[in-house]
Amino acid sequence: MMKKLLGAILALAIGSAAQAADVMKMAVTTSFHNSGLADVLLPEILNDLDLEVQLLVVGTGQAIKLGEAGDVDAILVHSRKAEEAFLEGGYGTHRREIMYNDFVFIGPSDDPAGVKGAASGVDSLQKIAGAEADFVSRGDDSGTHKKELSLWKEAGLDVAQFGDWYKAVGAGMGAALNTAAGMNAYILSDRASWLNFGNKGDLALLYSGDPVLFNQYAYLPVNPEMHNHVRNDLAMKLEDWLTSDKARELIDSYTIGGETLFVFNADTD
16 A cells, blocks of 8 residues: 555656756757657756756648747757748747758769769759759758859759659758658758768768758747737747757757757857
C-alpha cells in the first residue's frame, strides 16, 4: 500500500513538474529542423529555462504567415527580404540574427551539366539550364526556394519557361532531397540539411563557396500589439537564451561527420 501511495505521489510530482514548464510556439524552417540542431537545443532550453518550445516546421513563407496570424509566438527563418516585409507590416517586434550556414549545389556524382567547374552560383544554374538536366525545386515559398528563384532571376532565366526537366515539388527540404536522390537530379540545398540527409544515393556536393549562397537565420518575435495573446515574455526569454554563450557553444560545436553545420553570429552586446 505504501509503495502504491509513494508511486502515486511521485507520478503527481512528475506531472506537476511537466505542467510547471512554460510553453511557447515557434515556427521554424524545414531546413533548420532537418539539420538535427533542434534536437540538441530544445532539451537544453527546457532544462535551463523550464520552457517547452513547440515547433511548427514549415517553409519560411508559411512560417511568416503563421506569425502574421498570431498562431505562433516567434519565428526562426532565413529570407531577409521576407523578414523585413514582416517587420514593415508590424507583425514582428524586431529581427535578431542568430546563426548562418550556406547553400550548396547538389547533383549527380558524374555531373552531366558540369557544375563542378562553375564560376559562381549563378553560373551553376546556367550550366544546369543549358544542359536541361533534371533539377528539383522546393517550389514551396520557403527561404531556400526564394533563394533559388533569386538566383535564376540573376542568371537571366525565367522558370516559367522551363521544360519538364525542372521539377517544382512543393515540399520541404528533406522530401525535396529524397526526390532529387530518386531522380538523380540537381538541387539547391542548405548545407546542414545535406549533411544530415541519410538517403544521398548517387548525389554529391558539387559547388559551394560563392558569397551569394550565404544563408542567415534570424529570430523574430511576433508583435503582441497585433496579437495580444502571444507570449512575448517567453519569446524574449528564448531570445536571451539563443544569443547566450551557452547557445554559441552548442551551435558552433554541432557537427556531422566532422563538418560544422552552423556558425553562431548573434550580436551579444
